[in-house]
Amino acid sequence: MSTLGCLPPTQVPHATAFIEEMVEIVAELVALGSAYETSDGVYFAVSAVDDYGLLAHQSLASLRSGARVEVNDKKRSPLDFALWKKAKPAEPWWASPWGPGRPGWHTECVVMSLALLGEGFDLHGGGQDLVFPHHENERAQAVALGKPFARRWMHNGMVEARGGEKMSKSLGNVLTLSDLFEQSDPRAYRLLVLQSHYRAPIEVTATTLSDAVSALGRLDALSGRLAEAGGVDSERSDPEVRDAFVERMQDDLDTPGATAILFDAIRRANVAFDAREAPRAAELTRGVLECFGAVGLEAKGVAEIPEAVLELGHRRDRARAERDFATADALRAEIVALGYAVEDTSSGTRIRR
Ligand SMILES: [Zn+2]
Structure with missing residues (x-):
């Protein structure tokens, strides 16, 4: 992750450090009548939440008709989900009012995020494959508890290999980040991520990677031109580049639009350098470097010479x-x-x- 230029997370919680809080929340949901105990666990009754299906953009009725019929006649509704699973022999377990067992996945997440981020936190992200049922069920528990949960949800598109194929082990088309770093500049993957809108799929192929590498070459070459120019005393960076970039980013994180603005500014900066308009070229270049730096992409030309x-x-x-x-x-x-x-x-x- 650091090779990709990602900052480390502030918290790396372990679910096992929060079991007591999870038991408390499950007990509270039972007391509120939003959850019920069966012979194999404690289940959340989705009928307890009026707008269940909000994230999935589906009504409770349509979710119910599409639900997989499970071999579990202990649940009141096929959509009800386990908050606590009673331990079968040889399974790991923790003590609870419902006997030895372990928390359900959806409960782990809602308890840890509320404990570490507080109620009404800004943003909950995740892949689009987690919208339903996982995130829907995290939210449902918070709603039933009367606790404000995530104020915004952002779900990202999947990584695709050649021809829009989803990358998966069974298709044998998985490219790991370590493989990728051996094949090309690690910044190329970061640029591909930025050039795809977060909700859209990212296509990672030899072609898209080599396009990204040559685009980075343009960025590095421009940064080299700035370093060579010397003698440009002003440290001013072009405010229009920055404003246009920020405007795109503020529109639902339009990173493809924002990076397009920067590559256009790279072209204009080169034109200005060619025309020997060094101060103009320098401020455009600084604007480009500043904005790319803000999204974790550093040009190499500058970094090489201290x-x-x-x-x-x-x-x-x-x-x-x-x-x-x-x-x-x-x-x-x-x-x-x-x-x-x-x-x-x-x-x-x-x-x-
Ligand atoms: Zn989660």
């Missing part, structure tokens, strides 16, 4: 402008001693690896 080394180049340019050639030569020697090559260009000192 800021301190670039600063020596800037000092050399100032010394040359003041015709202080002794200082300029000393600075050149200092940069070379640090392992970099120094070239003189029309726009000043260019430092390369």
Whole structure:
């Protein structure tokens, strides 16, 4: 995950550390009449929640008619789900008012998220395959308890392999992230994720990956041009690039629209560099780098040459402008001693690896 540029989670909870809270919540739901005990466990009665089916966008009646008929005649409705499962011999168990057993998956999640994030937390995410029944059932428990749950839900599309095929073990088309990192720049996968809307499927194929790699090449090349330009004193970044980017991101996280704006700005920055409009090109480039940095994509051109080394180049340019050639030569020697090559260009000192 760190290779992909993902930040580590703040909390990595273990369900086993929250069993007491889970038992408490199940007991509360039983006391409220929203759950009932059977010979094999404790079940949640979905009829206890008026808007059950809200996330699935289906009514209780239509969910009921589509429900798989299970061999479990102990449940009152086929949609009712287990909050607590009584332990069968040799299964792991914890003590509860209903005897030894273990919590149901939906209960684990609702208890941990409410305990760690608090009531009415901002955002609950997950794959589209979790909308029903898992997230519907997490929400149902919170509603029955009278606790505000997630204020927003965001469900992401699945990763697809060649030709829209869902990636799955049984189809033998699974590409692991480790495989992918061996084949291409890890940033390429991050860019593919950004270029697909979060609700849409992400197509990961040799073609989409190589397109992403060449797009990153354009970003890196532009960042290299900024580093070479030197002498552009202003640190200003283009506010229009940033505003347009933010506007797209604020529209339901339109990352494909937002990245398209950045690639268009890359094109315009190159045009400005070609036209020797260095200050304009530099502010466009800084706008691009700032926005890509905000979504965890760093250009390589800048990272390769440390800021301190670039600063020596800037000092050399100032010394040359003041015709202080002794200082300029000393600075050149200092940069070379640090392992970099120094070239003189029309726009000043260019430092390369
Ligand atoms: Zn969950």
